[in-house]
Amino acid sequence: MDFALTDDQLAYQQTARQFAQKELKPNSAEWDRNSHFPVDIIKKTGELGFLGLYTNANYDGLGLPRLDSAIVFEELAWGDTAVAAYISIHNMVTWMIGEYAKDEVRADIVPRLVSGELLSxxxxxxxxxxxxxxxxxxxxxxxxxxxxxxxxxxxxxxxxxxxxxxxxxxxxxxxxxxxxxxxxxxxxxxxxxxxxxxxxxxxxxxxxxxxxxxxxxxxxxxxxxxxxxEGFKFAMKGLDGGRINIGICAVGTAQTALETALAYVQERQQFGTAIAELQSVQFKLADMLTETIAARQMIYLAAHKLDKKDPNATAYCAMAKRMATDLSFKVANEALQLHGGYGYLNEYPLERYVRDLRVHQILEGTNEIMRVIVSRKMLTEDSLNGLR
Ligand SMILES: Cc1cc2nc3c(=O)[nH]c(=O)nc-3n(C[C@H](O)[C@H](O)[C@H](O)COP(=O)(O)OP(=O)(O)OC[C@H]3O[C@@H](n4cnc5c(N)ncnc54)[C@H](O)[C@@H]3O)c2cc1C
Incomplete structure (x- = not known):
């Protein structure tokens, strides 16, 4: 077992981070304020292959494993949660059409979805x-x-x-x-x-x-x-991957919230000292980092199960989505708390992170439905067999 990312994974991560740093993060607050859907920027990610990350290479997709795709989504969400999450939905639809459409329709539409000519x-x-x-x-x-x-x-x-x-x-x-x-x-x-x-x-x-x-x-x-x-089955297959994507987009946002808070607590002075000197703040930071890493690793595990076509992949995707979105929301909320009143102002990004992350606990199946999927698997099928 090797937890290190491969050279390819590191390269995709770096490309996505650079794109997010240049094109997403500087504009994120304004897009939020003006409810602006940056279609031009989304289409630009097509040039990098990010609109067909796990779509079959026969139809111009990158054909990446789900785990590698998750690495890209995390970096995009580090730059802008809402935009990355839309890109993840577009990837899910593009993959579904690539997998299940008739040849004629697939050949006509999928390359255009991958390039960004069409959005879905x-x-x-x-x-x-x-x-x-x-x-x-x-x-x-x-x-x-x-x-x-x-x-x-x-x-x-x-x-x-x-x-x-x-x-x-x-x-x-x-x-x-x-x-x-x-x-x-x-x-x-x-x-x-x-x-x-x-x-x-x-x-x-x-x-x-x-x-x-x-x-x-x-x-x-x-x-x-x-x-x-067969439509419901296809819809659920799409959502297995979709839940990994929504979960990792939450982690990308938790990561940026954590980085923001870490910098802030070392600058903010109260009682004659940086608040980072206070042990309660240090403990909060430690928990935030632990939970961000735990969430990311759970997503990686579920993505790996899906890549390997593990019979329990659906349950792993549900567990990962539930855990990653709950923990990431908590991390972002703690980051806001560490900013005190400033965290509540929209001059700072924390309130946006919290607002953006809330829906990750609701869509692509609520976190209650994730628990239904997992507990059903435990109780009605083969108990804990293969679940560990
Ligand atoms: C911003 C946003 C974007 C979305 N994008 C899309 C999209 O692109 N495409 C799409 O198809 N849908 C989309 N959705 C819909 C989303 O997937 C649904 O809102 C979600 O599945 C929940 O359905 P509901 O809102 O009808 O809630 P309900 O199903 O009415 O649930 C209400 C409450 O009851 C709980 N509940 C329901 N059944 C059970 C149960 N069996 N056990 C325990 N608790 C239960 C739920 O967890 C929830 O807390 C989006 C939603 C939002 C908010």
């Missing part, structure tokens, strides 16, 4: 189907002899919506429950699609979140991913 959104959640996504009601109907489906329904909380070009939409086409769900590649500019307002959110202001309405939207039959009834 993942459309699972509905107003009445959040955690219980298998109960979704958006319908896809195909009449005998027709070569298209008609989509009707509503997707809510969709990241990037209104600014993206390609949607992967999970819709009911063949019966009730998760097995009746199919997944479709949908042109986001199709007739019959309309978008709600950009939601006013606590954080993630540098990316839009909108409801999408489908009214008799025609989708070519060839845009079905895999076969009918």
């Amino acid at each position: 959104s993942y459309c699972l959640t509905e107003p009445s189907a959040g955690s219980d996504a298998g109960a979704l009601t958006t319908k896809a109907v195909k009449q005998d002899g027709e070569d298209y489906y008609i989509l009707n329904g509503e997707k809510t909380f969709i990241s990037g919506a209104g600014s993206t070009d390609i949607l992967v939409v999970m819709a009911r086409s063949c019966g009730s429950g998760p097995k009746g769900v199919s997944a479709f590649v949908v042109d986001a500019h199709s007739e019959g699609i309309s978008y709600g307002k950009n939601e006013h959110k606590m954080g993630w202001k540098a990316q839009p979140t909108r409801t999408i309405h489908f009214k008799d939207t025609k989708v070519p039959a060839k845009n079905l991913l895999g076969n009918e009834g």
Whole structure:
């Protein structure tokens, strides 16, 4: 077992850090303040391969392992949480299309998603189907002899919506429950699609979140991913990797919060001394570092399990997402506390880190649902076999 990063991993890490340092971090506060989605900057990451990190190299992706991809996402999130998280969602969608689309559709769309010519959104959640996504009601109907489906329904909380070009939409086409769900590649500019307002959110202001309405939207039959009834399975496969990404984006933010706090406590004088001299502050710093490293290592472990196609990979991804997002939120919140009142001002980045990180405990499956996945595995399958 070797915990050191390889030369390749170090090179990707350095490239991502340099990009984040130059293009993301200096602009992050302004994008947050103005709710600006920096599409041009996101497209630029395509030149580095960061829009198709784990997409198959046959379709211009870098074809990296999930672990290497996580290393890149962490550095991007160190620069801007909301932008990195959107890039991670785009990677998830690009991978899904690369894996499951028909050859013709895949060859047409995936290279353009990888280059950044097209941006994408993942459309699972509905107003009445959040955690219980298998109960979704958006319908896809195909009449005998027709070569298209008609989509009707509503997707809510969709990241990037209104600014993206390609949607992967999970819709009911063949019966009730998760097995009746199919997944479709949908042109986001199709007739019959309309978008709600950009939601006013606590954080993630540098990316839009909108409801999408489908009214008799025609989708070519060839845009079905895999076969009918496989859509929920594909959606969950996408989310295994997605949860690693959301978890490591949280770690990247915890890391920058920790670095900011470490510098601050050595400068800030109270009671005639730097507050770093106070043992309670030192203990806080020690816990913050310990927890940041623990979160990162748990993500690396889950990514490794996914790369190795371990049968317990889904449970590891759920454990890692839950733990990394909870610990990272705690670290960022402690970093804010160490800044005292200044941490609460938006002249400093701490309040933004805390606001941005809060949603990582909610989306791509809430942290309660992560516990459902893990405990179900422990109680209903083969106990702790393979889980250690
Ligand atoms: C900013 C943002 C961006 C998002 N982006 C996307 C996106 O791009 N695409 C997309 O499809 N979705 C997206 N989502 C949706 C997100 O995945 C859902 O909000 C999330 O899955 C929870 O669903 P819900 O909001 O309906 O909450 P609910 O499912 O109503 O949950 C409410 C509460 O009940 C708890 N709960 C529910 N069921 C259980 C259970 N069985 N056991 C224990 N507790 C339970 C939950 O944990 C939660 O605390 C986004 C959400 C946000 C806020």
